Amino acid sequence: MHDPIRNALKEAYKERVFSEDKKQETLEKVNNKNKAWLPFSVTVIVTCCVLILTFWLVREPITEVVISSEQAPHTVEDIYMERWHEFMTIVENERNEQATLTYLAKSDWLLQRAIESGHSVFYSAPTLTDEEKRSLIELLHYMYQWVERPNRLIDFPQVETFDELTKQAPQLLGHLRGKYKKQPILTVEEQKAPKLRLFYMKPEEIISTLVFFGIFALLLYSNWTSKRNYFFAAIQVGVLCSILLVMFMPSSEKYAFDETTLLQQSIPTFDEPTIDPTVAKLSSASTFGDVRFALVDLGNGIHGLAKFYKNHIGYAWSGSQWGRQKIFTDWVQGVPGQVIAVQQGHGVSRIDLVEEQTKRILSIALDPDEAAIYFIGVPEDFRSYQMLYYSKDGVRMH
Known part of the structure; x- marks a missing residue:
């Protein structure tokens, strides 16, 4: 590619003198060259943004799991x-x-x-x-x-x-x-979590990322308008694209704000190859403080309990357990007590909370055939305790 500045200098050397006209012509060509790179720089950056946003828009859609509202008991x-x-x-x-x-x-x-x-x-x-x-x-x-x-x-x-x-x-x-x-x-629409990772970043993370992006954008512009080192330019463009990709890519966080999203976000967390998502159903759900639980019937005799912790965005998935048992236990961080989730047909009709020293007993009655999630809080004066499960016949289960 012919360099207009170099050609102008060669012509000046041939004439053995820089006339005022030649000096003015050379300066104009330099200015025009610098101006020509500015729209090119903007075009490259905008193109990167468009490509990333296009990737986000055409990504593979999440399979929707819809909960029917029919036959409410x-x-x-x-x-x-x-x-x-x-x-x-x-x-x-x-x-x-x-x-x-x-x-x-x-x-x-x-x-x-x-x-x-x-x-x-x-x-x-x-x-x-x-x-x-x-x-x-x-x-x-x-x-x-x-x-x-x-x-x-x-x-x-x-x-x-x-x-x-x-x-x-x-x-x-x-x-x-x-x-x-x-x-x-908040209504469900008000609780819905945004899809871009940008909204999940802390303010200090956003500021540092934008500063980093600005530095590389200036380096790229400086490179294109002066040295024109295409190798370093390619590296700088790659870094800018990576920053934009990190900020604007769909978030991998699993947030649940209603019954449908609870089931939808819970199913993939149960790492069981025999699970059929089309037959899975939400058996019960509860929120205790900053923790939300989803009890799921996964079909084929398999059940699961998913746990979601509240953060500045909403309730994000934090863990799951599953198996063929019909009783699951968990906890609420920072609160003394135990979460007990029972699947339909669990057979428990009563849970006794027993203070081991004084033998004082507090009981909770359960429907032995109904799925539910309970939080049994422990009174402050219970220094040590145990929980006993009884069937509808009064037989201690475990």
């Missing part, structure tokens, strides 16, 4: 009022450890999801306004907090029907919000 109205009556029993009876343990052992997450979505595989829901949905969901949150830390200065009315409770929920929330930690109630 319970109604939101019935289960909600059961929780309300359990709550009022604790309100009216101070220091009822048995009732408190039973109430806190259950999660309201599936009930809250059914209220928000209007349908669920677990509960059929009535028609409610958005304001009523948010009020009822938030009330469940504060009821749980009240049982954990009772405040006897709050008066609760006697309510007998779901409709009455729906009408009184805003007034109750007015009393509870000032006494307990407020938790924003």
Whole structure:
């Protein structure tokens, strides 16, 4: 390729003098050459971005697992009022450890999801306004907090029907919000995690990455406008593409925000070759504090329990266990107690929490045929304890 600057210099040497016209012509060619590389630099960088974003858009789609809302065995109205009556029993009876343990052992997450979505595989829901949905969901949150830390200065009315409770929920929330930690109630759409890895990076990681990118972009521009070393230019372009790829590629994090994504994100974590994803179904799900659990029936007599921890984005998968047993145990970090997940047909009708020194016993009743996830919190005065499982016939199981 002919270099216009070199040709201009050769012509000047031939004439043995640099005339003013030649000097001006040479300067113009140098300036034009520098300007010509600027759009080329921008074009290369933009092209890299387009290629990476195109890769993200045409990537292989994730197989969707959709949970049917047909044949819900319970109604939101019935289960909600059961929780309300359990709550009022604790309100009216101070220091009822048995009732408190039973109430806190259950999660309201599936009930809250059914209220928000209007349908669920677990509960059929009535028609409610958005304001009523948010009020009822938030009330469940504060009821749980009240049982954990009772405040006897709050008066609760006697309510007998779901409709009455729906009408009184805003007034109750007015009393509870000032006494307990407020938790924003987010819809599924508000909870959905972004797909690009950029959104999962910490602020300091984003800043350092952008600084690194800027340095290499300047080096690349400097190289193209002066030395034009194509070997180093190729390396610099490769580094820039790698940085963009890291920032804009789809995140590998597995986040779950509803029943469908819980099942969808859980299935690949069960490393069992005999699992058929098309027959897998969500048996139960619970959220206790910053931990969410999904109990899955994987078919062929195999069951699994997946665990998701809450971070600044949402609930991210952290571990799974599976096998042919129908009882799984786990824990909530930083909280004394044990998570017990039981699959349908587990046969356990009662779990006794026994303080080994005083032999004091607190019990939780289970439906021996129903899948569920419980958190059995251990009272502070239980220095050492054991959990005993009993069948519906009263026989100790293990």
